[in-house]
Amino acid sequence: MEPSLPRPDGGFSTRAVKGSVILPDVQQAPVSAGIWLSSTWGADRSADVGELLLDEQPGYVYGRYDNPTATTLHGVIASLHDAPAAWSLASGTAAIHATLDVLRGTGRILATEQIYGGTWALLRRMERDAGWGVDHAPLATADQLAAALTEDHTVVHVESVANPSMVVTDLPALAEVCRERGVALVVDNTFASPWLCRPYELGATAVVESATKFLGGHGDVVAGVVAGDAPLIDAVRRHTYELGASLGAFEAWLILRGVQTLSLRVRQASASALAIATALERDPRTEVVRYPGLAAHPQHALATGLFAGRGYGALVAFDLPGRDQAEAFADACSVFVRASSLGGTHSLVLHPGSTSHRQLDAASLASAGLRPGTVRLSIGIEDVEDLLADLQQALATAMPDVTSSVTVPAGGVDP
């Protein structure tokens, strides 16, 4: 039976306003979090408002600071990364910006050159307009890091699996170098997700993720998260509300809904991605196929250790002879959607050189591991037979002179 509520006093309009926030006192556990859309919060005393704004007492005060739905999200993200604390922001880019800005202090940032184009553009802009010091180098191994790190660097930024070169970073080795040199290590874990890889457990100072991707998982929200020690997250929190980059309650709720099925989705997509990468590798029309689950991938053993048998992820990159074939291939796909982003239920196809990495100049594109004919696939949760058939007909359209067939590998594709 529905609980009865007190009635508000006053005239018609007053009762309409006041009655709209008379809440039932719900004591039962819901199976879905509430979406707290309140942009501001009442306090018992006038002085409380100031104290809340100054962090002198716990509680909610204004929607740009935080909201209870986001608090639930922070708890689950910290738990999945086994980190003391987490925070959410309006996008993955905002999470990277805030985390690097807090950690850099007065020093320079050393960022991998195998990097998402948007992060490359963000660092470029901050260098040009905000006086950040930024250097790029290959940073997949401890030796590469040791060779590039100088006294001027205060923070190192890498991707656990690089977008879209699929280079897997030796995170434990990098964390050791950073610890010895007293430098912070920030890991963008967007491609892996916490199901596959938990950089904080491996020694990273902070993990950043575009929650737009696997955490949300349904292509319906843009968000970012960061996980790390409590003082760092507190600094990121202040940075976030001062710059106005907090995550709204509805967006936080969408991530909370997505995160519940994260492991199921990534397991399914990983199984399909392995089947697809195996088929593409056998196909004479493709050149290099980049997927950490393939024995031929240069960091296959490292990925097997880091991901501990949980799969190798949903992203597959491969090279066709040139840009014309890559674009003809993408144009011919009908199950795969031609779109940016990744990590959702729908399979997507992308020519990174002209889209996600369009900001990079020719030299940076080459050092990011992209060739003119590089194609990136984000595998969703559709039936793998349909995905393989789509790839087969798209390859046949793009390269009609070479015959082959992309087939489901022997042994099936069970997750």
Ligand SMILES: Cc1ncc(COP(=O)(O)O)c(C=O)c1O
């Ligand atoms: C590896 C990686 N990091 C960060 C981002 C940025 O995320 P957002 O678009 O949520 O700002 C992306 C977006 O594609 C990405 O692929």
